[in-house]
Amino acid sequence: MTAWSQHKGKAIALTLENIDTDQLIPARFMSTPRAEGYGDFLLHDMRKTSDGAPIPDFPINRHPEASILVAGRNFGSGSSREAAVYALVDFGIRAVIAPSFGDIFAANAVNNGLLPARVTDEDAARLLARLGAGPVELSLDIETRTLSLDNQTMPFSLSAPWAEKLINGWDDIDLTEHHRPAISAYRARRAETQPWVFPAEDTAG
Amino acid sequence: MTTLLDKLWAAQEIVKSADGRSLLWVDRHLVHEGSHHAFAKLAARGARVAEPRLTFGVVDHYAPTRGPAASPAIARMIDTLEQNAAQHRVPCFGLNDPRQGIVHVVGPEQGLTLPGLLVTCGDSHTSTHGAFGALAFGIGATDVAHVLATQTIWQSKPKSMRLTVTGALGPGVGAKDIALAWIAKLGTGGAQGHAVEYAGEAVRALSMEGRMTLCNLSIEGGARFGMVAPDETTFSYIEGRPYAPKGAGFDEAVAYWRTLNSDTDAAFDRDVTIEAAEIAPIVTWGTSPEDALPVTATIPNPSQASEADADRITATIDYMGLTPGKALTEVEIDQVFIGSCTNARIEDLRAAAAVLAGRRAKVPGLVSPGSRQVKAQAEAEGLDRIFAQAGLEWVGSGCSMCVAMNGDSVAPGKRCASTTNRNFRGRQGRGARTHLMSPAMVAAAAVTGRLTDVRPMLKGRDAA
């Protein structure tokens, strides 16, 4: 994934709470190979009619150039489908700003270079009000955990390990390879002291 | 002073990084058709599955429940999993395997899920396995690839929360009602960032099936995962299952499992208590699991809600096609679904059959057992005939209408009483209207064609 620490882009408001992963990408699109791109599936059933025609006044239809979304609490709750993050990323979204996120969604976001920026309920309400029908230019800085617009800054929260991953573009597998000896030692110890944790070899055939 | 979470976490921790993340050993990694992104990532790195013996494939999300796969794309998803599993020498309970079923039903059923293990799967309802006193959580595709490649996972330790359910549940009230009750009380973000340990007499009294239902729904309350400390109920469920330890190994395991509980003086970051006797059968009315009310209640009225809530309630009522202020029991349904990793185990099917025996359903519906083994057992008990005589369709095992990936779906605007876990907009199909409830409550709704309090219908019956 691409490393980044600062971004300036157009932010738009999605004044909804509990935008779950089934809304971010309906299940029927998930058999698509990633190479085909997931951007068109983003919020599909909210922004398109049942014949597939775009609903003109849906925020991301009005402003497909947006790269930052501001939304209500509990964004990305629900399923572990990373496809929800692929849909956002492939659409061109770099950050989502909300008072809270589904835990698995946030982890998936960071794994794909998408910033889940947590702000307080009050700041979220203030941002949503300021954006209105948007878009508004907004800058994000992961190092300082701040966002700024209209010459004002506002803090957001993001855990230290997640900030580091985004800034360095780290892939966990590479990181974990450094711990190979510790992993092997752990495995050997577990097999020695608690052999029953390894399943009986194929039993039923 | 330590909690169950502390004990389980410490046992899995290989190293801790300077920034506070733990590298944890994964004992069981379950994969399904949706894991194709992760296998593709592995292939892109030219990596192999690190521990094929600890990895198990299950066909469930796209499994057809009637006849062949509904489309070539769906058939391809199933083939891809079976091919990936074969290529990496991972055991796979494929479409034609008698052990096939929903991943969170199959793991426990086969004795793969045990106390004191760490179980991961690319599916949020992996929390189900916590019912055994295991650390079990869902992960996304990048992390699935990481587990495949290394058999480990990086995680920050969640905060601890204890949810105590005191006293005894009333008749006709079960684990699903406990879960919906606490989520309604605390909200979908109520347990965010926390691991929930369920405790109290009402939880101890639950069977393993009930505990799995409870832990399954932890995720709907925002929890990272759920857990129940193992006890005799757990041990007797496990004994004799195909992959469970045998003989001396089993005794050794049980001795260790007995140590897996929170110390009496353990402090939790959050402690919540609910009274079992106060829980009524619950149904959801809206599009979030927190939109849950006792079936005796009325549909919320936006004009009586706070300004902040009114818009959301109005939009929800509009999507759901409801009338504010009307009694929930007046809401007519179009169909029912009994299935999913939440409520399609044998006990769930018995509970539904106890209500349906000798009665006819007014609406059509599907009954999809959680696994082929559950199906066989239900048939041996004659439950399939009760469903068929009631007019419901007895079909094969898989995720089916829980997620509408295999072609089974609820048509736009149709209203379904469902034993599943998510009432999100479009979850059961575009424009579908889902009401979540227990299997007994779905059976009651099938009989009357409306949302219904099951309790009077259980009079004189043995509510299994």
Ligand code: SF4
């Ligand atoms: S039954 Fe539903 S919730 Fe359970 S694993 Fe399948 S899709 Fe997920």
